[in-house]
Amino acid sequence: MKPGDTVQVQQQDAGVHWIYATVITANDDGSAFVQIRHPGNKEHGAMIFFGAEKIRTKADVQKLIDAMPAQVYGPVLQEKRSLQSQADWLS
Amino acid sequence: MGAQPQALTTQQKAQLGLPQDDLIFWYPINVVLTSLQAGAIASVQIMNDADFECRWIISSQTGLWQATLFDTLRSRPLMPSDINSENLAGTAQLPFILPKPWKLMRTATVKGTFTDRSVAGNTIQLCLVGYKLNL
Numbered sequence: 289m290k291p292g293d294t295v296q297v298q299q300q301d302a303g304v305h306w307i308y309a310t311v312i313t314a315n316d317d318g319s320a321f322v323q324i325r326h327p328g329n330k331e332h333g334a335m336i337f338f339g340a341e342k343i344r345t346k347a348d349v350q351k352l353i354d355a356m357p358a359q360v361y362g363p364v365l366q367e368k369r370s371l372q373s374q375a376d377w378l379s
Numbered sequence: 380m381g382a383q384p385q386a387l388t389t390q391q392k393a394q395l396g397l398p399q400d401d402l403i404f405w406y407p408i409n410v411v412l413t414s415l416q417a418g419a420i421a422s423v424q425i426m427n428d429a430d431f432e433c434r435w436i437i438s439s440q441t442g443l444w445q446a447t448l449f450d451t452l453r454s455r456p457l458m459p460s461d462i463n464s465e466n467l468a469g470t471a472q473l474p475f476i477l478p479k480p481w482k483l484m485r486t487a488t489v490k491g492t493f494t495d496r497s498v499a500g501n502t503i504q505l506c507l508v509g510y511k512l513n514l
Binding site: 296299301302303305306307308326327328329330366367369370371373374377 | 411413414415416439440441442443444464465496497498499500501502504
């Protein structure tokens with residue numbers, strides 16, 4: 289993770305959501321100061337510090353996808369496609 | 380014999396500054412979408428106790444989305460194709476005000492097909508806000 293990367297950060301309101309953000313400064317422990325880049329979200333544009341546990345990178349999302357079985361159906365297939373589209377968006 | 384007393388209309392009560400019988404009310408449509416999920420259907424039914432006059436449309440959401448709304452009582456869509464969330468609803472603080480209030484008969488159902496545009500999970504609450512009439 290380096291400045292300029294697009295990552296996801298965890299937002300908790302009605303549920304747990306992963307929203308997009310651009311890294312401004314990254315620390316060795318995995319924490320980072322980011323700017324939320326998620327149009328339509330109430331925190332779009334805000335600059336916030338997140339701990340490592342509330343940040344996921346493209347590699348982290350790819351790990352989640354790889355942990356799923358190759359053949360999936362129904363809601364799990366929907367979730368896998370959802371994660372794949374999010375991984376494609378990250379850098 | 381004196382004239383029979385008549386009940387005041389809602390408009391007369393408003394003019395006289397008396398309490399009105401209309402009740403402000405929120406009808407929410409809640410929907411949860413996964414990334415880029417398309418065509419998720421959600422709806423809300425107007426309660427049987429009063430007709431509803433929708434004055435404002437507001438929403439809160441995780442990210443951008445688009446939707447087509449249907450007035451199922453009259454069996455007609457309210458738009459020819461999906462409309463982006465920015466063009467459909469405001470917020471409670473800055474609502475989309477309907478220049479001409481939209482009257483919905485009791486038991487009518489407003490249905491929407493929702494599509495995510497945020498490329499992430501999206502929790503949406505679209506509210507039709509207005510008044511239950513003459514309760």
